[in-house]
Amino acid sequence: MSSAVFSTSAAQGRPFIFDGQDLVGQDFDGQDVAEVCPQPTGAELFSEARRPQRSVSVARAAFSDARLAAVTPASRLEVRPAPEMVSSGIAVMDALTGGLPRGCLTEICGPASSGRTTVLLAALAAATQRGEFCAVVDASDALDPQSIAAAGIELDRLLWVRCEERCEENLRAADRALEQFLRATDLLLDGGGFGMVALDMGELPPQKARRIPLTTWFRFRRAVEHTPTVLLAIERQSIAGSCSSLLIKLKSMKLPSENLARCANPEFPSHAQLMMKLEITAELVRSRMERKPVRSAEITFASKTAWAG
Amino acid sequence: MPFACIFVPNFPVGAVLRADPELRAQAVAVFEGKPPLEKVFGVNELACRLGITSGMTKAQAELCSEVILRPRSPLRESSAHAALLDCAQSFSPCVEDAAADTAVLDLEGMKSLFGSLPEIARSVFRRATDLGLDVNVAVASNPDAAVHAARGFSGVTVIPYEKEAEQLGPLSVEVLFADRLEDKDKEEQKSKETLLETFARWGIRSLQALAALPEIALSERLGQNGLRLQQLARGTASRTLVPVEQPAVFEEAIELEHPIVLLEPLAFLLNRLLEQICARLASRALNTQQLRLTLDLENFSARNYSSENGSTRKQQFHRVLNLPLPMLDAKLFLKLLQLDLNAHPPGAPILKIHLAAEPARPRSAQGGLFLPPSPEPEKLELTLARIAGLIGEARIGAVELLDSHRAESFRMRRFLPESARKNDKRKTTTLTEETAVAALRMFRPPLKAAVTLTNGELVRVICSRKKEVQGNVLWKAGPWRSSGDWWEKESWARDEWDIALQNSDAIALYRLVHDLLGGGWFVEGTYD
Numbered sequence: 001m002s003s004a005v006f007s008t009s010a011a012q013g014r015p016f017i018f019d020g021q022d023l024v025g026q027d028f029d030g031q032d033v034a035e036v037c038p039q040p041t042g043a044e045l046f047s048e049a050r051r052p053q054r055s056v057s058v059a060r061a062a063f064s065d066a067r068l069a070a071v072t073p074a075s076r077l078e079v080r081p082a083p084e085m086v087s088s089g090i091a092v093m094d095a096l097t098g099g100l101p102r103g104c105l106t107e108i109c110g111p112a113s114s115g116r117t118t119v120l121l122a123a124l125a126a127a128t129q130r131g132e133f134c135a136v137v138d139a140s141d142a143l144d145p146q147s148i149a150a151a152g153i154e155l156d157r158l159l160w161v162r163c164e165e166r167c168e169e170n171l172r173a174a175d176r177a178l179e180q181f182l183r184a185t186d187l188l189l190d191g192g193g194f195g196m197v198a199l200d201m202g203e204l205p206p207q208k209a210r211r212i213p214l215t216t217w218f219r220f221r222r223a224v225e226h227t228p229t230v231l232l233a234i235e236r237q238s239i240a241g242s243c244s245s246l247l248i249k250l251k252s253m254k255l256p257s258e259n260l261a262r263c264a265n266p267e268f269p270s271h272a273q274l275m276m277k278l279e280i281t282a283e284l285v286r287s288r289m290e291r292k293p294v295r296s297a298e299i300t301f302a303s304k305t306a307w308a309g
Numbered sequence: 310m311p312f313a314c315i316f317v318p319n320f321p322v323g324a325v326l327r328a329d330p331e332l333r334a335q336a337v338a339v340f341e342g343k344p345p346l347e348k349v350f351g352v353n354e355l356a357c358r359l360g361i362t363s364g365m366t367k368a369q370a371e372l373c374s375e376v377i378l379r380p381r382s383p384l385r386e387s388s389a390h391a392a393l394l395d396c397a398q399s400f401s402p403c404v405e406d407a408a409a410d411t412a413v414l415d416l417e418g419m420k421s422l423f424g425s426l427p428e429i430a431r432s433v434f435r436r437a438t439d440l441g442l443d444v445n446v447a448v449a450s451n452p453d454a455a456v457h458a459a460r461g462f463s464g465v466t467v468i469p470y471e472k473e474a475e476q477l478g479p480l481s482v483e484v485l486f487a488d489r490l491e492d493k494d495k496e497e498q499k500s501k502e503t504l505l506e507t508f509a510r511w512g513i514r515s516l517q518a519l520a521a522l523p524e525i526a527l528s529e530r531l532g533q534n535g536l537r538l539q540q541l542a543r544g545t546a547s548r549t550l551v552p553v554e555q556p557a558v559f560e561e562a563i564e565l566e567h568p569i570v571l572l573e574p575l576a577f578l579l580n581r582l583l584e585q586i587c588a589r590l591a592s593r594a595l596n597t598q599q600l601r602l603t604l605d606l607e608n609f610s611a612r613n614y615s616s617e618n619g620s621t622r623k624q625q626f627h628r629v630l631n632l633p634l635p636m637l638d639a640k641l642f643l644k645l646l647q648l649d650l651n652a653h654p655p656g657a658p659i660l661k662i663h664l665a666a667e668p669a670r671p672r673s674a675q676g677g678l679f680l681p682p683s684p685e686p687e688k689l690e691l692t693l694a695r696i697a698g699l700i701g702e703a704r705i706g707a708v709e710l711l712d713s714h715r716a717e718s719f720r721m722r723r724f725l726p727e728s729a730r731k732n733d734k735r736k737t738t739t740l741t742e743e744t745a746v747a748a749l750r751m752f753r754p755p756l757k758a759a760v761t762l763t764n765g766e767l768v769r770v771i772c773s774r775k776k777e778v779q780g781n782v783l784w785k786a787g788p789w790r791s792s793g794d795w796w797e798k799e800s801w802a803r804d805e806w807d808i809a810l811q812n813s814d815a816i817a818l819y820r821l822v823h824d825l826l827g828g829g830w831f832v833e834g835t836y837d
Contacts, residue, residue: 117748156729191692193684252815
């Protein structure tokens with residue numbers, strides 16, 4: 001009596017083992033049994049003809065997942081509009097950077113006497129002359145009203161927040177002062193309506209400025225996003241990291257060479273000769289305004305004191 | 310000509326309930342007088358149902374545990390009366406101040422503005438309710454009929470033309486003498502009492518009965534006064550209104566039974582006062598530009614002794630809140646007052662709160678599509694108040710230069726965007742390479758410096774307070790001598806130097822000052 005043992009293995013064409021004998025293709029009676037589902041051979045599995053079909057089927061299975069169906073290919077992503085750029089008040093600076101971006105954080109860093117405050121006041125002057133209202137949060141109460149007026153800033157349009165820097169020895173008071181500075185900035189950015197908000201941390205020691213957490217800078221950047229406010233930070237070293245869209249580094253001053261050549265005593269230029277052309281060297285370190293990586297570019301321009309020339 | 314009357318029944322109780330709205334659902338009685346002879350002066354309907362009547366002593370009223378007793382408050386009555394007039398004047402410019410609890414307004418020509426007479430009456434009722442007053446409103450063809458209808462009928466009543474006698478008929482004769490208790494003239498009050506007694510003897514209890522009396526017989530017995538009363542009963546008396554031009558005073562006050570110490574409950578009461586003031590200002594289409602807060606404080610130093618009449622001595626605490634623009638936002642005002650009181654606390658328990666608002670015309674501003682961004686006035690005021698609470702009022706604002714050569718000759722003034730817009734003078738500047746003006750960064754206070762001189766020449770400068778401001782003098786220019794105010798006590802004289810110091814990192818330019826009067830050397834700032 002012949003009997004056939006049917007199993008899923010047989011249906012799938014897989015060999016089944018009975019009493020240790022391989023009866024592939026044969027029933028118990030030893031008759032040939034046609035394979036139900038022909039199995040590909042190893043060569044066939046790795047053939048070129050077979051592989052694309054296999055990869056497409058896998059990809060289709062993946063994309064059939066509802067979550068993955070929502071993924072937009074990169075080629076179809078909309079291009080984020082570039083922020084509006086406004087003049088910084090200095091023509092060569094505008095030529096270097098394209099201006100200051102609205103709704104973004106711009107950092108200007110450099111050591112003492114590098115021209116940071118000069119650039120800051122020029123930007124504020126340009127903003128107030130455009131009819132905008134500006135605010136300066138002064139961490140060390142360092143602004144000079146005479147310089148503000150000489151730079152051409154409309155005093156009625158400038159709000160000056162004078163935080164008091166505490167002595168380094170009293171750490172608790174110093175922490176409180178820094179907290180006041182950050183809190184005042186938060187309040188101004190939340191209130192909105194200013195064309196430019198400048199954070200003057202030029203006198204803050206780098207170790208103190210670095211204590212401001214990155215989350216704070218993200219919060220500041222988020223607060224001005226999609227608004228027409230230019231957020232400008234002046235400091236000794238860059239501390240905002242990737243939060244800033246534009247990073248300009250100013251180099252320490254040097255006595256102007258051309259003036260030295262004209263002077264009778266090249267070692268000691270006269271007061272007017274020195275103060276009429278203070279050279280400021282600015283380097284564009286980072287700009288997120290363009291898609292391609294920016295090459296470091298440098299410019300040098302001169303500034304003069306209010307009473308000279 | 311139609312007239313409307315707004316009447317506040319149980320006015321002393323109504324004034325108390327306006328200040329404490331949470332008592333509306335309870336039985337309230339108002340007493341007055343000196344202890345122990347205090348007597349109930351007014352009751353609301355719920356107290357009346359419990360058997361509390363006017364004239365009862367306070368001790369008798371206290372036997373009923375469900376009734377809430379409050380002292381009579383002239384301040385609250387004055388505020389309620391002002392609110393009543395504000396409500397009336399928001400509908401008509403011609404308003405008669407008939408009594409403390411009654412206002413009559415001329416509605417001639419108001420139909421085209423507010424609709425039909427029933428609609429006007431309902432609007433007046435709603436407006437009065439918004440101002441915290443529980444009123445009766447009546448409209449009739451003459452002022453007296455409107456007054457009697459408002460005093461006799463509760464809610465909103467509109468008497469059609471020539472139906473006055475029919476509508477007023479069921480009212481009691483006492484309606485004609487409802488104001489007798491307010492009469493200061495004792496003889497006038499007595500004559501009214503006599504007339505009431507006469508009508509009672511005759512069996513005349515309703516206006517309809519009085520109207521039906523024969524005129525000749527009435528005039529023979531009561532004279533012209535009787536005829537006048539009959540005309541009032543028939544609703545045919547006519548007179549002209551005597552409009553009163555009230556000065557626009559927007560004040561609210563609360564006297565506290567127990568002094569409050571914390572600012573949080575004070576804020577709750579201030580919120581209530583501010584809402585009432587803002588509602589009254591809104592009813593007259595006005596804003597305010599100044600708020601004046603006066604607090605009566607308990608004087609602890611005078612606690613151990615009292616004055617001759619036995620009252621506790623008080624001291625007053627004043628705060629004035631000046632707004633940059635006319636505004637009308639109760640929440641903003643509350644927040645500003647809270648910030649101000651946090652910065653300047655009263656320092657003693659509070660016994661009385663008085664809040665006044667200076668009325669001003671609302672500001673009119675024309676917006677534009679292409680105007681540069683500017684901060685919203687209300688938001689800006691709140692932001693500036695919050696920052697001032699953090700760093701101090703004197704350290705935030707716009708800078709104003711003073712006409713002086715003294716160092717640091719400037720002052721901080723209030724930041725007012727509106728004034729900047731008015732003085733807007735656009736300057737056109739050509740951006741050139743030489744536009745940038747070198748700025749000076751100040752050290753406040755100036756850094757004390759130790760200066761090394763060799764043959765009178767500056768050689769080295771060291772500042773102990775700031776380590777980076779020290780080094781050999783690489784370059785110097787000066788001195789420039791300046792002095793001033795020599796005729797004043799605070800004269801000054803100084804020599805200024807501009808120096809370049811070579812420190813470990815780089816070269817930096819500083820301004821060095823030699824105080825000729827004090828003899829010290831200071832680094833005043835850095836050119837940056």
